[in-house]
Amino acid sequence: MLYIVIPEEFRSGAEELIKLFFPRNGYKFIEKTDILDPNDIFISLDINDENDKHEIKICLKHEDEILYSESACIEKKDECNRIRSQAKVLLYNCLSHYTGKKLPWGALTGIRPAKIVRSLLNMGLTSDEAYRKLTDYYKLSENKARLTVEVALNEMGFLKNAEKKVSVYIGIPFCTSRCIYCSFPSVEMSKFGNLVSDYLEALHKEMQWVAQWIRDRNLEIDTVYIGGGTPTAISESHLDYLLNSVVSVLPLENIREFTVEAGRPDTLNFEKLNIIRNAGVTRISINPQTMQEKTLKLIGRNHTASQVFEAFGMARALGFRNINCDLIAGLPDENERDFEETLARIGELSPDSVTVHTLSVKRASRLINEMEIIRQTDDETVNSMVETAGFFLRSMGMHPYYLYRQKNILANLENVGYAKPGCEGIYNILIMEEVQTILALGAGASTKIVYPEENRVERVFNVKNVEQYIRRIDEMIQRKIKLLDT
Ligand code: SF4
Numbered sequence: 287m288l289y290i291v292i293p294e295e296f297r298s299g300a301e302e303l304i305k306l307f308f309p310r311n312g313y314k315f316i317e318k319t320d321i322l323d324p325n326d327i328f329i330s331l332d333i334n335d336e337n338d339k340h341e342i343k344i345c346l347k348h349e350d351e352i353l354y355s356e357s358a359c360i361e362k363k364d365e366c367n368r369i370r371s372q373a374k375v376l377l378y379n380c381l382s383h384y385t386g387k388k389l390p391w392g393a394l395t396g397i398r399p400a401k402i403v404r405s406l407l408n409m410g411l412t413s414d415e416a417y418r419k420l421t422d423y424y425k426l427s428e429n430k431a432r433l434t435v436e437v438a439l440n441e442m443g444f445l446k447n448a449e450k451k452v453s454v455y456i457g458i459p460f461c462t463s464r465c466i467y468c469s470f471p472s473v474e475m476s477k478f479g480n481l482v483s484d485y486l487e488a489l490h491k492e493m494q495w496v497a498q499w500i501r502d503r504n505l506e507i508d509t510v511y512i513g514g515g516t517p518t519a520i521s522e523s524h525l526d527y528l529l530n531s532v533v534s535v536l537p538l539e540n541i542r543e544f545t546v547e548a549g550r551p552d553t554l555n556f557e558k559l560n561i562i563r564n565a566g567v568t569r570i571s572i573n574p575q576t577m578q579e580k581t582l583k584l585i586g587r588n589h590t591a592s593q594v595f596e597a598f599g600m601a602r603a604l605g606f607r608n609i610n611c612d613l614i615a616g617l618p619d620e621n622e623r624d625f626e627e628t629l630a631r632i633g634e635l636s637p638d639s640v641t642v643h644t645l646s647v648k649r650a651s652r653l654i655n656e657m658e659i660i661r662q663t664d665d666e667t668v669n670s671m672v673e674t675a676g677f678f679l680r681s682m683g684m685h686p687y688y689l690y691r692q693k694n695i696l697a698n699l700e701n702v703g704y705a706k707p708g709c710e711g712i713y714n715i716l717i718m719e720e721v722q723t724i725l726a727l728g729a730g731a732s733t734k735i736v737y738p739e740e741n742r743v744e745r746v747f748n749v750k751n752v753e754q755y756i757r758r759i760d761e762m763i764q765r766k767i768k769l770l771d772t
Contacts, residue, residue: 641701
């Protein structure tokens with residue numbers, strides 16, 4: 287057992303990192319070392335005030351012998367976040383020394399690594415200097431540092447003047463079945479399909495308020511993203527009503543992108559795709575996740591690989607020129623060969639962009655309860671799958687353009703969006719980089735208001751429960767008013 291003494295206010299951030307070294311416990315936080323046995327081994331992290339500086343010191347001790355120690359100074363005028371970040375780096379170095387382990391993302395546990403690079407570039411560092419900061423200070427592996435810098439550079443062009451506009455997210459929380467790994471606020475059509483009409487009416491009301499708010503401030507909408515759930519799980523007439531609402535209510539004159547997640551291929555037909563196309567949607571996503579039939583069954587997706595091909599064929603015939611595919615590396619019971627076969631079939635589909643997710647086992651998912659009976663992919667295999675995907679997609683003429691990480695992601699890896707030049711998902715970049723206000727509508731949607739001058743983001747959430755959302759729609763609007771108008 288490793289004992290850890292860390293000031294209370296740094297514990298939650300530190301624990302994220304510690305868990306990556308000790309996924310099955312093996313550590314314990316304590317208040318003071320005087321309760322320890324002489325044989326116990328412990329890490330202590332202290333922050334001391336010294337004139338105009340904070341001195342952060344870490345020490346690994348066993349039987350009065352110092353096995354490792356390191357310290358750093360942060361000027362008092364620096365933000366609290368700098369102290370946290372420096373403390374994490376020292377903790378990473380100490381844990382890495384103690385365990386002999388190196389993590390691909392080093393001391394970084396945050397969701398948005400490219401945001402760090404962007405701020406370094408904005409401070410005047412060159413991309414080489416930013417790369418070295420990632421490898422030398424944050425201790426990222428060379429591969430991850432290179433990827434992060436590349437993504438940050440590819441994003442730049444899409445972020446110019448983005449803060450002057452807003453984007454709109456619309457959530458349709460209905461699906462045909464529940465995927466084993468799902469933690470999104472979505473409900474099954476077979477049980478809750480009767481709520482769709484009322485849901486769309488409530489959404490229409492929220493949309494009208496948002497449209498007025500945008501017009502009153504002479505703002506423009508930059509991108510619209512309809513996600514879920516699976517927006518195409520609803521009927522043709524409901525989909526038509528939804529898209530008519532969007533097009534007639536929101537000021538869409540100058541949008542750069544209009545996306546509909548047409549996620550499950552089994553929810554698509556010619557009529558629905560035609561409705562989407564006629565509404566002026568510029569980008570859709572048809573998501574196989576895997577092309578292995580056995581895995582599709584295991585993870586609870588009610589479709590086959592051949593349905594992905596059919597849906598793609600219909601979408602191309604209707605003229606869609608920007609189609610994304612989502613894939614997941616590390617799905618239960620899959621090996622490298624399975625994943626390579628999936629990639630080869632994706633190559634046959636020839637999508638315009640592919641988002642490669644690494645499986646993340648969330649607490650709200652069914653998967654977490656079935657971990658004992660389902661074979662999990664080991665870290666080395668997942669790592670190799672993710673690397674192979676990168677090589678393969680680059681060979682298809684794509685480049686990485688957005689990147690994010692999640693908690694409980696296998697092998698502590700990442701999710702990366704690859705796209706052919708000109709087919710990048712702009713909304714994806716905006717949501718990750720937090721440079722633009724995103725007004726989010728629907729059950730479980732979270733609105734993000736960005737204050738660029740203050741480097742501040744505020745959030746307001748809609749209730750997740752679909753029935754509650756319908757019943758409390760006026761309250762959801764009031765919540766937005768309260769935050770947006772203060
Ligand atoms: S399609 Fe998406 S939202 Fe629906 S159950 Fe699967 S993961 Fe969840």
